[in-house]
Amino acid sequence: MNAAAETFAISDATREFLAREHQLFIDGKWQPASSGETFAIIDPATEAQISTIQLANEADVDKAVQAAQRAFTGEWSKLTSYQRTRMMLRLADLIDENIQTLAELEVLDNGVPMMLAQYTIAGYGAEFMRYYAGWATKIHGDTIPVSPAGVRNGESLTYTRREPIGVVGAIIPWNAPIAMFILKLAPALATGCTLVLKPAELTPLTALKMCELIKEAGIPDGVVNVIPGLGQVAGEAMTKHPGIKKIAFTGSTAVGKHIVENAVADLKKVTLELGGKSPVVVFPDADLQQVIPGCVRAAYFLQGQNCMAGTRLFVHEKVFDEVINGIAAVANSMKLGPGLDPSSQLGPLISAQQRERVMAYIQSGIDEGATLVCGGKAREGKGFFVEPTLFTHTDQNLRIAREEIFGPVLFAMPFGDDDLEKVAALANDSIYGLSGSVWTRDISTGLKMAALIDSGQVSVNCHAAVDPAIPFGGNKMSGWGREFGAEGLEPYLKTKATTVLLSPPPF
Numbered sequence: 001m002n003a004a005a006e007t008f009a010i011s012d013a014t015r016e017f018l019a020r021e022h023q024l025f026i027d028g029k030w031q032p033a034s035s036g037e038t039f040a041i042i043d044p045a046t047e048a049q050i051s052t053i054q055l056a057n058e059a060d061v062d063k064a065v066q067a068a069q070r071a072f073t074g075e076w077s078k079l080t081s082y083q084r085t086r087m088m089l090r091l092a093d094l095i096d097e098n099i100q101t102l103a104e105l106e107v108l109d110n111g112v113p114m115m116l117a118q119y120t121i122a123g124y125g126a127e128f129m130r131y132y133a134g135w136a137t138k139i140h141g142d143t144i145p146v147s148p149a150g151v152r153n154g155e156s157l158t159y160t161r162r163e164p165i166g167v168v169g170a171i172i173p174w175n176a177p178i179a180m181f182i183l184k185l186a187p188a189l190a191t192g193c194t195l196v197l198k199p200a201e202l203t204p205l206t207a208l209k210m211c212e213l214i215k216e217a218g219i220p221d222g223v224v225n226v227i228p229g230l231g232q233v234a235g236e237a238m239t240k241h242p243g244i245k246k247i248a249f250t251g252s253t254a255v256g257k258h259i260v261e262n263a264v265a266d267l268k269k270v271t272l273e274l275g276g277k278s279p280v281v282v283f284p285d286a287d288l289q290q291v292i293p294g295c296v297r298a299a300y301f302l303q304g305q306n307c308m309a310g311t312r313l314f315v316h317e318k319v320f321d322e323v324i325n326g327i328a329a330v331a332n333s334m335k336l337g338p339g340l341d342p343s344s345q346l347g348p349l350i351s352a353q354q355r356e357r358v359m360a361y362i363q364s365g366i367d368e369g370a371t372l373v374c375g376g377k378a379r380e381g382k383g384f385f386v387e388p389t390l391f392t393h394t395d396q397n398l399r400i401a402r403e404e405i406f407g408p409v410l411f412a413m414p415f416g417d418d419d420l421e422k423v424a425a426l427a428n429d430s431i432y433g434l435s436g437s438v439w440t441r442d443i444s445t446g447l448k449m450a451a452l453i454d455s456g457q458v459s460v461n462c463h464a465a466v467d468p469a470i471p472f473g474g475n476k477m478s479g480w481g482r483e484f485g486a487e488g489l490e491p492y493l494k495t496k497a498t499t500v501l502l503s504p505p506p507f
C-alpha cells in the first residue's frame with residue numbers, strides 16, 4: 001500500500017478494491033482482457049503503485065460493442081421510461097451510499113483533494129444522475145400538421161418519435177474521472193441507449209467501481225460496458241467500430257480532431273468537449289474581495305487541470321496591481337499535499353509527463369520575457385506537485401497565453417480601454433471558446449460583455465457556473481455540441497417521422 005494511504009486512513013472497502021487486478025466489465029461480468037496486458041495505476045501524490053488494471057484491445061472493444069448491441073435490442077429496450085427512471089434513481093442513491101469509497105478511489109487515482117472529490121461525486125455524480133432520471137419520462141416527439149399537398153391531398157397524420165441512437169462509445173479524460181463517467185452515462189440511460197465507455201488509462205478506478213453499483217441498481221447486463229485501455233488502441237478501435245453509432249468524447253482538441261477523421265468512414269455522430277483557454281475580465285468597479293478568490297479558484301481549481309480554467313486574466317489597469325498582489329498572496333499561502341490530507345488545498349498533477357509539460361510551459365514564459373510573480377517551481381521529492389504560478393505581461397502573444405497548459409499557470413495582462421468591444425476582442429483572441437467570466441458591479445457592463453464573449457458559457461461575478469441543468473460545451477476549437485440540460489439529450493436521440501394516410505386522395 002502506498003505512503004499516503006498508510007498515513008491517512010482509508011476504508012477497508014477501498015483497500016480491498018485496490019488490491020484486485022481489475023478486468024474489463026463486459027455484458028455485466030468481469031472478463032479478462034484478450035491481450036493479457038496490464039497497466040500499473042499510480043498515486044500521483046506519492047508515485048506508488050496502488051492498483052493494476054487489464055488493458056482492452058481491438059478484440060475486447062468488439063466484444064463490448066456486441067454486448068451493447070444485444071442489450072440495445074434486448075430486455076433494456078422493452079423497459080418503460082418509468083422503469084429506467086427508477087433504476088437511475090437507485091443508482092444515484094447507491095452513489096451517495098458509496099461516496100466514501102468512490103471519493104477515496106478518486107483521490108488516490110487522480111490526486112484531487114478529498115473535499116473536492118466528495119463534492120464532485122455528490123453534485124456531478126448523484127445529482128446529475130437524478131436530474132437525467134427525471135428526463136427519461138419526458139422524451140417525446142410531436143404531431144405535425146401536414147400541408148395537404150404533402151401527401152397528394154390525402155388526409156393524413158404525421159408524428160415524430162425520439163428514438164435512442166443506439167450503442168454510444170464514450171471516451172473520457174483523467175482530470176475529473178467520475179464526473180466525466182456520469183456525464184456520459186446519465187443521458188445514455190435516460191434515452192435508452194447502451195454504452196461502451198473507455199476511461200482514461202491513468203484514472204480508471206472510479207469507473208470500475210461504478211460498474212458494481214450499476215449491477216446492483218438492476219441495470220440489465222450489457223447496457224453499460226467499461227473497458228479501460230490505451231487511447232491509441234482501445235480508443236482508436238472504438239472510433240472505427242461500425243457498431244458504435246455515436247462517439248461522446250471529452251479530451252484534448254488534437255485527439256478530438258483525429259476522432260472526427262475516423263468517424264467520417266461510417267458518418268458516426270460525434271460530440272466533442274475539448275480544450276480551453278478561458279478569459280477572466282475584471283473591470284475597475286468590481287468587488288475585489290470577490291474577484292481575488294474567484295480568480296484563484298478559476299485558475300487553480302483541480303491544479304489547473306480543468307478545461308474551464310480561467311487562465312487568461314485581463315484586469316483594468318486601475319486595479320491591476322491590487323488584483324495581482326492579492327492573487328499572489330493567496331497562491332503563495334496555498335498548501336500542496338496529498339488529497340487524503342484534509343489540510344491540502346492543491347493536489348499533485350496527474351503524472352510525471354504532465355508535470356514536465358507544465359514546467360516546460362513555465363520555462364517558455366520566462367524565456368519569452370513574462371514576469372514571474374509567484375510559483376514557478378515543481379516541488380522536490382515524491383509526487384507530481386507544481387506550485388500555483390502567476391505570470392504577467394503586456395501582450396498575449398506568448399505561448400503561455402495562447403496554448404492550453406492544463407496546469408496551475410495563470411497569465412495576466414492589464415487593459416486600459418473602456419470600449420467593451422475592444423476588451424471583448426482581447427478576450428476572444430484565442431482559438432478556444434469554452435468558458436469565461438466578467439467581474440463588475442455594473443449589470444449593464446456584465447451583460448454586454450457576456451454577450452460579446454465568444455464561448456459556450458460565460459459567468460458574471462463567478463467563474464464556470466456548472467449545474468446539470470445548464471447546457472455546457474465549447475465554441476471554436478473547444479468542441480462540438482452541448483452536454484447537460486435538455487440539450488444534452490439531443491445527441492443521444494434520433495428523430496423518426498411517421499406519416500399515416502387516413503383517407504386516400506381523390507383521383
Ligand code: NAD
Nearest residue numbers: 172173174199200231235236251252255273274275276307
Ligand atoms: P486526451 O485527448 O489525451 O485523452 C482523452 C481520452 O482520449 C483518453 O481516454 C485517451 O485514452 C483517449 N485517446 C487518446 N488518443 C486517442 C485516439 N487516438 N483515439 C481515441 N481515443 C484516444 O486528453 P487528456 O490529456 O486525457 O485530458 C486533457 C484534455 O481534455 C484537455 O485538453 C482538456 O481541456 C480536455 N477536457 C475537456 C473537457 C470539456 O468538457 N471540454 C473536460 C475535461 C477535459
